[in-house]
Amino acid sequence: MTQANNNEFFLSQTYLQSQETILVIDDSPTNLAFLSTTLNSAGYKVLLERDGYGGIEKVKIQQVDLILLDVIMPKIDGFETCRILKSDPATKDIPIIFMTALTDAIQKVKGLYLGAVDYITKPFQEEEILARIQVHVKLRRLNLELDQQKQQLEQRVQERTAELSQALEELKKTQLQLVQSEKISSLGQLVTGVAHEVNNPLGFISSNLHHASQYVQDLVSLVKLYRKYFPNPGYEINKEIEVIDVEHLLEDLPKVISSMKLGTDRIQGIMQSLRKFSRTDGDMKKAVDIHDGLETTLMILQHRIKAQRHHPTIKIVKEYGNLPLLECYPGQLNLVFMNLLANSIDALEEGVGMESENGKFLTPHSQSSTPQIKICTTVDNKKVTIRIADNGLGMEESVKNHIFEPFFTTKIEGKGTGLGLCMSYQIITQKHGGTLQCNSSLGKGTEFVIQIPMNTHL
Ligand SMILES: Nc1ncnc2c1ncn2[C@@H]1O[C@H](COP(=O)(O)OP(=O)(O)OP(=O)(O)O)[C@@H](O)[C@H]1O
Ligand SMILES: [Mg+2]
Structure with a gap:
């Protein structure tokens, strides 16, 4: 590829991708002019500063995607400028490329050590500058995209977590309502079933008790009449009277019957209460x-x-x-x-x-x-x-x-x-x-x- 072709290639590549802003900090007007022309014609927006302080102030007020930084400058050198930029959370992620003399290996290493992403050497090679800048601008863009996606992902995770915990709450509520209505209705069914089963036999007992009580009274009167008119019924009957203690029996039998009646009344009361307790309310x-x-x-x-x-x-x-x-x-x-x-x-x-x-x-x-x-x-x-x-x-x-x-x-x-x-x-x-x-x-x-x-x- 010829020099002209190379330039065209870089130009078209960068035009396609960007209007990225590059800040050049250099005290040499010649370098500034050269870089400004080269970068402008490659499609970048270029900001120029002649010293480190100016550069630090600039990035505070303007969005900058990459910094080209000279090492040796008056007032504050490139390393110190780099250190200040890297210590500020707002500017620490802007990629910095140092511009050093071709032979100065120590400067290159120190720059990288301070957090620079790359270096370019003087005298400048246009293709090299553009190639390196393009790589780092692209990396920067990808990093930003990655950050954005990470944030979106985190937000999505948060939203999903909130949705899931809400769904869990809903589920717990529904489960509770189910248990609640199940408990009420199964208790109701059980009690209704038991009450029904108990009620029928209870009905026989209590209505028969009524007759039984009448019969018992009649029999007691009859026995009393017998004893009045047949005071000496003979040895065998007298013996039996003694064994079964007729006096006590006649006195106690009506009491037994009425306590049985009391018992059945109580069971009927309990059954009624149970039915009342378990009545199914419906929606009313x-x-x-x-x-x-x-x-x-x-x-x-x-x-x-x-x-x-x-x-x-x-x-x-x-x-x-x-x-x-x-x-x-x-x-x-x-x-x-x-x-x-x-x-x-x-x-x-x-x-x-x-x-x-x-x-x-x-x-x-x-x-x-x-x-x-x-x-x-x-x-x-x-x-x-x-x-x-x-x-x-x-x-x-x-x-x-x-x-x-x-x-x-x-x-x-x-x-x-x-x-x-x-x-x-x-x-x-x-x-x-x-x-x-x-x-x-x-x-x-x-x-x-x-x-x-x-x-x-x-
Ligand atoms: N009158 C009380 N005195 C002391 N602790 C109580 C009393 N009422 C509730 N608690 C406490 O509250 C807890 C929760 O009561 P809750 O009625 O919801 O459940 P439970 O009685 O443990 O089980 P169940 O679901 O069978 O009723 C009990 O385990 C108990 O520690
Ligand atoms: Mg309880």
Whole structure:
């Protein structure tokens, strides 16, 4: 290739790619003029400075893609200029090419050591200058593109991470809602099924008991009549009368019958409560007496409230206010009562420990106390408040901060799913527009406060 052809080649290459700006810092007007002409005609935009300070100021105000830097200059030499440019984060990435004397190997090495990307030698060879500049301008452009792509990639990763964590949150919520509705409906189905199965035989027993009671009365009267008119029925009958203790039998039989009646009445009551407890709400709110819900829940938990091997009877203190009917989803509200009361019983069971002293059970926190759950309901003109408080172990702050999170539990595996409070929170806040708060102090006990607005009360 001839000199002219070479120039044309570089010219066309650089024109194609750029309008890059090259800053030339040199104290020699001849060099500046030569480089300015060469670079201009190769299609670069050229800025000229006669000393290092001027160059440093220039890059602060103008976008520069490459710097050609002379080594020996008055005021501040090329190395110092290079050091200052490389120590400023805003200018450290601009490629610097030193211009040195052909023979000066030390200067070349020092320049590269200070962070220059290359050097060109004097006297200048036009093709060499353009070739080196083109390589470094291209590298610079690629680096910038790479940086940009890296930033875009980082941003994309951040966006995707945010999207994924949101999707995870949504998934957790949906899972919770599924579990919640599954729990409500399977409990409802179970109770409805059991109630149905129990109701039929219960019906036979209670209607037959009515007849049985009548027959028993008739038989008792008849036996009494026999005894009046046949006071001496003979040896064998007298013996039998003695063996079966007829006096006691006649007196006790009606009592037996009426206690059986009482029993069946109670079972019927329980079945009715169970049906009420598990009623499926559908999408409709209903106006109900929430004391009914609390009572039914207590009844269902009765077996856990009564004295057990490792704890005495839990005392239930009720301070019920005069509440109006509340528009709510009763089945779901009952589930909240169930969760809160079951948690309190768990805390009390854990809290009272195993030992008893004079009928009192010792808590691990020294004072002997009777396990107790206090349920308090109040109303003002805007909302109904239900407080459920126990004198169990209470919670540490670190536990309290997480109790409404799904799957958070401190109970042994298999005992707690960690969903009770999370579900309750959703039911109260989202379904009823209310609030659920927890006050707890370690060793003293825990109180949950439900507040439900009465915007549509009857
Ligand atoms: N009354 C309470 N006293 C002390 N700690 C409590 C009380 N209520 C809740 N907690 C704490 O909050 C945690 C979460 O309760 P949550 O009802 O959500 O789950 P769980 O009872 O562990 O399991 P489950 O899903 O079966 O109800 C419990 O494991 C317990 O540590
Ligand atoms: Mg629970």
